[in-house]
Amino acid sequence: MTTIFDAPEEFATTALAGFAAIYSRYVRLVKGGVVRATKVPKGKVSVVIGGGSGHYPAFAGYVGPGLADAAVAGDVFASPSTAAVARVCRLADQGGGILLGFGNYAGDVLNFGVAAERLHAEGIDVRIVPVTDDVASAPAETAAKRRGIAGDLVVFKIAGAAAEAGMDLDEVERLTRYANDRTVSFGVAFKGCTLPGAADPLFSVPKGQMALGLGIHGEPGISEEDIVSATDLATLLTDKLLAERPAGTNRVGAVLNGLGATKYEELFVLWTEVAARLKDAGLDVVFPEAGEFVTSLDMQGCSLTLLWLDDELEQLWTAACDTPVLRRGATFTTEPATDALDDTEGKLTFAAASDASKVEGKCIAGIVEKIAQTLKGAEEELGRIDAIAGDGDHGQGMRRGSAAALDAANTAVAAGAGAASVLAVAGDAWADRAGGTSGAIWGLLLRSWSNALSDTDAIETDAVVKGARLALEGVTRLGRARLGDKTLVDALVPFVEALEKNTASGKSLVDSWAAAAAAAQSAADATASLTPKLGRARPLAEKSIGHPDAGAISLALVAKVAGETIAAN
Amino acid sequence: MTTIFDAPEEFATTALAGFAAIYSRYVRLVKGGVVRATKVPKGKVSVVIGGGSGHYPAFAGYVGPGLADAAVAGDVFASPSTAAVARVCRLADQGGGILLGFGNYAGDVLNFGVAAERLHAEGIDVRIVPVTDDVASAPAETAAKRRGIAGDLVVFKIAGAAAEAGMDLDEVERLTRYANDRTVSFGVAFKGCTLPGAADPLFSVPKGQMALGLGIHGEPGISEEDIVSATDLATLLTDKLLAERPAGTNRVGAVLNGLGATKYEELFVLWTEVAARLKDAGLDVVFPEAGEFVTSLDMQGCSLTLLWLDDELEQLWTAACDTPVLRRGATFTTEPATDALDDTEGKLTFAAASDASKVEGKCIAGIVEKIAQTLKGAEEELGRIDAIAGDGDHGQGMRRGSAAALDAANTAVAAGAGAASVLAVAGDAWADRAGGTSGAIWGLLLRSWSNALSDTDAIETDAVVKGARLALEGVTRLGRARLGDKTLVDALVPFVEALEKNTASGKSLVDSWAAAAAAAQSAADATASLTPKLGRARPLAEKSIGHPDAGAISLALVAKVAGETIAAN
Structure with a gap:
């Protein structure tokens, strides 16, 4: 009217x-x-x-x-x-x-x-x-x-x-x-x-x-x-x-x-x-x-x-x-563009990698494989948790993203990519195929982490820990969530802090990672008492009280699986 | 949606x-x-x-x-x-x-x-x-x-x-x-x-x-x-x-x-x-x-x-x-217009008129005066008829239009206008002030009629009759109504035909006009049996059956008053 x-x-x-x-x-x-x-x-x-x-x-x-x-x-x-x-x-x-x-x-x-x-x-x-x-x-x-x-x-x-x-x-x-x-x-x-x-x-x-x-x-x-x-x-x-x-x-x-x-x-x-x-x-x-x-x-x-x-x-x-x-009529003197626009995804090429880094890249692909297997199995449960106060597609997104990440990681390994590149392309693929905010966050997390690694030097514990910090910074720099907002960040912060604290105190990467994953799990469980603070009007926000955040839960799950795979290598 | x-x-x-x-x-x-x-x-x-x-x-x-x-x-x-x-x-x-x-x-x-x-x-x-x-x-x-x-x-x-x-x-x-x-x-x-x-x-x-x-x-x-x-x-x-x-x-x-x-x-x-x-x-x-x-x-x-x-x-x-x-940005090379735009209605000037035509112009103004007086008195009744199947503003429009026509006619007479000009400006003023379709129709009717008159020659019966025919032609050329559509045309057609027939058979203009006005009145009354055919969807069309058309009734009324005034001169 x-x-x-x-x-x-x-x-x-x-x-x-x-x-x-x-x-x-x-x-x-x-x-x-x-x-x-x-x-x-x-x-x-x-x-x-x-x-x-x-x-x-x-x-x-x-x-x-x-x-x-x-x-x-x-x-x-x-x-x-x-x-x-x-x-x-x-x-x-x-x-x-x-x-x-x-x-x-x-x-x-x-x-x-x-x-x-x-x-x-x-x-x-x-x-x-x-x-x-x-x-x-x-x-x-x-x-x-x-x-x-x-x-x-x-x-x-x-x-x-x-x-x-x-x-x-x-x-x-x-x-x-x-x-x-x-x-x-x-x-x-x-x-x-x-x-x-x-x-x-x-x-x-x-x-x-x-x-x-x-x-x-x-x-x-x-x-x-x-x-x-x-x-x-x-x-x-x-x-x-x-x-x-x-x-x-x-x-x-x-x-x-x-x-x-x-x-x-x-x-x-x-x-x-x-x-x-x-x-x-x-x-x-x-x-x-x-x-x-x-x-x-x-x-x-x-x-x-x-x-x-x-x-x-x-x-x-x-x-x-x-x-x-x-x-x-012409305001500008223009002529039609004649260059061909190729909007297909080109075949990725990778910087020359050291043999040691290639082996580590393969190792990373192996971790991604376990993550993808685990998330496939957890799809229904994650969807159930997400459906309480969201649209219930979190499990599906995590399954799709991690599967795409695995494909990309394997392709990169086959093309001779080093560790940093394997992790980076796994992140990109996750972001592009998972969809939604959590897909983009996971892509950002993995790519940011990869910035601490290289395609030539062997991976030291320091680099892994620095990568975790970069991942957290990346997620909070471009993502909007802060501690207490009932998102993945509520599990990521204690994970990174525990990883830093434990390695700094001299513990091995495997032990430190296990401690960090445990911290992430506790924190994820504790999100049950929080109310979402971000994003659009959420009529369902109150319904989520008493239930943990699906994103935090899935982060803790991935942290646990990754830690177990690192320990097994 | x-x-x-x-x-x-x-x-x-x-x-x-x-x-x-x-x-x-x-x-x-x-x-x-x-x-x-x-x-x-x-x-x-x-x-x-x-x-x-x-x-x-x-x-x-x-x-x-x-x-x-x-x-x-x-x-x-x-x-x-x-x-x-x-x-x-x-x-x-x-x-x-x-x-x-x-x-x-x-x-x-x-x-x-x-x-x-x-x-x-x-x-x-x-x-x-x-x-x-x-x-x-x-x-x-x-x-x-x-x-x-x-x-x-x-x-x-x-x-x-x-x-x-x-x-x-x-x-x-x-x-x-x-x-x-x-x-x-x-x-x-x-x-x-x-x-x-x-x-x-x-x-x-x-x-x-x-x-x-x-x-x-x-x-x-x-x-x-x-x-x-x-x-x-x-x-x-x-x-x-x-x-x-x-x-x-x-x-x-x-x-x-x-x-x-x-x-x-x-x-x-x-x-x-x-x-x-x-x-x-x-x-x-x-x-x-x-x-x-x-x-x-x-x-x-x-x-x-x-x-x-x-x-x-x-x-x-x-x-x-x-x-x-x-x-x-410029598609055309233009420069701002600098001429002053005068959108006020200018003072009308009139062609030189003969003394005889000036007298007749005054006579026409006298007819318009009687019409305006009559329509003022009939405003309520015409509104009542129109309200049965319309928006009830017909009486108001006719009163306003005829009053404006009278003003314009008097102004023209004072400025020394001849008969044709007096009638033309009366029509224009009617159209412009009455509003709506009937205002435009009345303006057209009077201006078309004026085309058979002049500002120099004395008005002969032939010219009056020819004017009536021009008025009908004007109204049906630009208006869309035809005989039987339950509009003013249903009264105007018998009026013009009776005027032509009676003058052709040798009757005086006064007698012929009286006969024509009577024909218009009968026809206007007979519109009670018609259903409107024109214009937009009219949910009220059926309600109008059994009631005459307000436009036809007012035309018959104007014809009657005009004839009486002509007879009195």
């Missing part, structure tokens, strides 16, 4: 004033409309467009060089008055006559038509072109009765380009009518919009249904049907338009238009299927646009518009224009 | 592919992101940005000359993986190093951070800048903890402009961090969004309330309050940001951002008040933007972003860029 307004009856006027204030580099505000803020050559045909408000960027957003000279704005969903149309036309007139464009609605036909007659009487040559692109509103045989919807943009673009090119009024009118004859649109609506100050929507579509061919002010459509997939919707829209394809046409301009609350990503998803259907039909698409070009406040729905191109129309469709909404 | 999709789990990937297909003139699709489709100079710093999907145009819509070199896209509202970030960076790298920008969220900090470390290890210099503009998410003293919202656009714009200008990585990083330090945003949300395939919204705001400072993924805000007027909302947003205004700042860049279902006109209305408050605070606004720049699917809400400018930042903020969404 429309939520931001002061007095509803001043909504349209205030919105126009706000638009003109923001885009004063494009337009100047006049009573009932806007005119270009930049100089226009004397004698140029003026393209003046307009209609009701509530359809932005239709119509004021189309004003600028290469498109419209001025726009007239009525009240929300209501035609501007005859006087407003005539007034804005007089201000836009440069002596070359006026092409007056608007959607084909009774009120607009009347007010723009009467204004044109009034201006004629004053000696200004005005040609009116009502846009009639909506194939749902009348059959092709009576196309002149069709309504104007998102085809407005297309037809006005052609008119604006023709006028900017210096053509005279006869020619601009001919091309505008020709563009209108070759522009077709078909749309669907999912949900109605609410006028400023109104308590209820202007109309409604039954939940789960879509209205085919519904007009931009809620005018009756053809039928109501169940909402379909993007693929089927693309077929529905394109079939309807392709039925009117003129013989010999193999190029089209296209606009996939959102009505307000149907968002860009949805339009992009739909476009993949629309594009496929147009391609199947042997059509090349020229300068397509997807976005919001003719809206109906926050109505939910979309429409597809096609412009059947020939050389003449294509030149005008692709011509430069510069408006708040549609801009074409 | 999100309505258009095929498999929900492929929504983000498909949307990115569709975007890249539409805007292939800007971007090339790679796995997990897009890179510029145009050549980039070797050695240029690459600006790579990204984050979750569902925020279009953030982030892919910012790719192009003068802004980003590439964008990485995660799943809907989820960080891209470390591997994806690293992969896209490698493809965008031109040897000048990489500025990696993203919003300050745990998952993004982690994945972009880990990717940066991985790239460093590969010899690519990468600097990460998390955007922290959301003042609601942490106090100014701990600004580094703030989330990134619509300030993303602003900070990336500065980074892109600095890189495009050929600055080195140190300088680009410095300016990007500086821009981030000087960018603040504050937002409100009215209604949650629904993820593709989800049955329920991600979060909800109580009806009639707004959540202050709510994050773009539904992260907790500061508080919930009653929805306020546009004026109060502007105060709320600007006060919050002005509290952080750096000393000595008197110029700002500004972005008024809609989250998805809060539409452009609402933002423009809000802007009028925001602009007033910024002006009151002594701030000049440079290149403001209002629209959708960082969305959250179809979330309803908006945010205001300010960039505290100095000379260095202003140059970068206003620099040229060319992306699917934000474009700045």
Whole structure:
């Protein structure tokens, strides 16, 4: 619904004033409309467009060089008055006559038509072109009765380009009518919009249904049907338009238009299927646009518009224009990139490693193997713990990550990598395949640890301990968790501290590691008394009290297995 | 809600592919992101940005000359993986190093951070800048903890402009961090969004309330309050940001951002008040933007972003860029228009009139006076008839229109206008002041009629009759109603036909008019049996059966009064 307004009856006027204030580099505000803020050559045909408000960027957003000279704005969903149309036309007139464009609605036909007659009487040559692109509103045989919807943009673009090119009024009118004859649109609506100050929507579509061919002010459509997939919707829209394809046409301009609350990503998803259907039909698409070009406040729905191109129309469709909404033409001198982009993961190459380090690398791969085996076995249990206060995918992520780490480690060993490289690529693979925050954390942990090792020197206890500290620093530097936040960090900190303390006191790495793993396990168990502090609102945070954190538990588990494997070597 | 999709789990990937297909003139699709489709100079710093999907145009819509070199896209509202970030960076790298920008969220900090470390290890210099503009998410003293919202656009714009200008990585990083330090945003949300395939919204705001400072993924805000007027909302947003205004700042860049279902006109209305408050605070606004720049699917809400400018930042903020969404810089060579636009209604001047025609003009003004008096008296009754199947404003419109017509006619008479001019301006004034379709129709009717008269020759019966026919033609040419549609036309057609028939058979104008007015009255009464056929869906159409059309009744009334006045002269 429309939520931001002061007095509803001043909504349209205030919105126009706000638009003109923001885009004063494009337009100047006049009573009932806007005119270009930049100089226009004397004698140029003026393209003046307009209609009701509530359809932005239709119509004021189309004003600028290469498109419209001025726009007239009525009240929300209501035609501007005859006087407003005539007034804005007089201000836009440069002596070359006026092409007056608007959607084909009774009120607009009347007010723009009467204004044109009034201006004629004053000696200004005005040609009116009502846009009639909506194939749902009348059959092709009576196309002149069709309504104007998102085809407005297309037809006005052609008119604006023709006028900017210096053509005279006869020619601009001919091309505008020709563009209108070759522009077709078909749309669907999912949900109605609410006028400023109104308590209820202007109309409604039954939940789960879509209205085919519904007009931009809620005018009756053809039928109501169940909402379909993007693929089927693309077929529905394109079939309807392709039925009117003129013989010999193999190029089209296209606009996939959102009505307000149907968002860009949805339009992009739909476009993949629309594009496929147009391609199947042997059509090349020229300068397509997807976005919001003719809206109906926050109505939910979309429409597809096609412009059947020939050389003449294509030149005008692709011509430069510069408006708040549609801009074409070179701002920068660019040329297409020609380098091939290889986005496949290349085969990793490794720095030369010493034989000793290669052996240690193999040793590390062996530790990773045990970890992967253990995590595979623990998948269900870790998932169960995680599900208490999370989405329950922790076990799956750990299993997937460690398996990928093992693959990568084995590949690196086979390629002759040293210890540091084996651990590093194992971490990378874990991060990339596990997904989620914990995958990235594990990747960071292993890669940071590897920074204390090398591919040439033998691994000393000091390096292992230093690696553990680097791992903790890495995780807390880029991760956000701190001690007490009920995350893996609650087990990692005591692990690292115990490892440092025990080795410093002269204990062997194996003994120190065992002590550290035990410390990690106690700390992981103790997370049961904590409440999560991080991240988004967690309605389940309280439910987790009395249960340990899955991430801390899995860290303790990995620490234990790794220690056992080191001891066995 | 999100309505258009095929498999929900492929929504983000498909949307990115569709975007890249539409805007292939800007971007090339790679796995997990897009890179510029145009050549980039070797050695240029690459600006790579990204984050979750569902925020279009953030982030892919910012790719192009003068802004980003590439964008990485995660799943809907989820960080891209470390591997994806690293992969896209490698493809965008031109040897000048990489500025990696993203919003300050745990998952993004982690994945972009880990990717940066991985790239460093590969010899690519990468600097990460998390955007922290959301003042609601942490106090100014701990600004580094703030989330990134619509300030993303602003900070990336500065980074892109600095890189495009050929600055080195140190300088680009410095300016990007500086821009981030000087960018603040504050937002409100009215209604949650629904993820593709989800049955329920991600979060909800109580009806009639707004959540202050709510994050773009539904992260907790500061508080919930009653929805306020546009004026109060502007105060709320600007006060919050002005509290952080750096000393000595008197110029700002500004972005008024809609989250998805809060539409452009609402933002423009809000802007009028925001602009007033910024002006009151002594701030000049440079290149403001209002629209959708960082969305959250179809979330309803908006945010205001300010960039505290100095000379260095202003140059970068206003620099040229060319992306699917934000474009700045000259496409056309233009200069500001300097002509004064006078949109006040000028004093009408009239062609020289004969004395006889001036007398007749006064006579016409006398007829209009009687009509205005009669319609004033009939206002309530006409409103009552109209209210049965319409909005009940017909009596008001007719009263207002005829009163304006009388004023205009008297003014014209005083200025020495002839008969044709008096009738024409009376019609124009009626159309302009009455409002609605019937106002425009009455304006058209009188002006068309005046075309059969002149300002020099005396009015003959033939001219009056011809005028009536022109009036009917005018009304049916531009109006859409036909006989039987239950409109004024149902009374006008028999009036004109009776006037023609009776005068042709030799009756006097007075007698013929009386007969024509009687025919109009009978026909108007007979509209009671008709059902409206025109215009939008009319749920009340059936209610109108058994009641005459208000427009036909008022035409018959005007015809009767006019005839009586003609007879009395």
